[in-house]
Amino acid sequence: MKSFVSIILLCSIQIAYCNECYENPNGNDYRGTLTTTRNGHVCQKWTSSSPNRHDFTDDKYPSFDLGDHNYCRNPGNEHSQPWCFIVTGQGYDFCDVGPPSDCGEVYTDPPFDGESSVVEAADKVDRQEIVLFNIAYEGMASQSSTEEEYSPSLAVDNNKNSNLSGMSCSQTKRQYEPWWKLDLKHGHEIYQVVVTNRFDCCSWRFKNAEVRVGYHKNFRKNAVCGKRVTGRKWRAETIVFDCFYQTGEPIWGKYISIQLFNYVKPLTLCEVEVMTKVSDDWAELTKNSEFAKILKYNF
16 A cells, blocks of 8 residues: 655745635636636625525535635536626626636645744744644544445554545545544644545535543533635545644544534545644654655744
8 A cells, every 4th residue: 555654844934825716617616815806897696696696505506616705616617707787786797716727635724823824934043843643543433424334443454545435435424514533542742633535426415523632521511623625625525633733732632523513414524534743752663554644844
């Protein structure tokens, strides 16, 4: 199996997230914040029915990020490019969002002391290096319900196949605020939780997911790791939750939980990796393991 070794560069240089880019020719995956059309008209909120009445709602088109905003979108592939209803009269107009571009697939939380950097900026800061090791396979997984044969243990089988038919993803039944939990049996210093999202379809279902780490069996009492999945983040195949985001320190705990909030839908996890620090004695020996990951930081 291919080794999972990657580098995260964290520095104080502010780099904007790639929220204005999109990949599909018709812009149906555009999730930027443009609110005016190519002819200068201000867009009408998707939740508003004035001056234009319509049925383009978030409930009807949940994967198109409509919501309570007036950003340009192309819900339901209605047109050949993003558009919006206009507030200055009846009708709609197209938006100039630029050409498609590759946004990449790995998203991480911004670190506590700055923003995620690109590799080109790496030489501008002094960084320390630690080796993280995936210990998720040591735990016992459970979930709020189970859809058919998609048991909770499939999320920690060391198989990152993001296609549900590959039989390597856990999945709950469709329910309100479903959850998945991992009992590591012993306390560990958790730096990151890395989730492989379902990607053959329905990646939007991971919107509003939250990760917690701690010692409470009632996981809702544990500390939040990273940030909830909002904006474009749910569109990624690999989503990284940085547990040091809030305080600059990793979180100690034996229970890892992932829960969806404010939705009735299934929770699907194609792989969950729980990353803890390897001791200095073992770091050099384990850094090339398939369970290892190199983290570079400037705390």
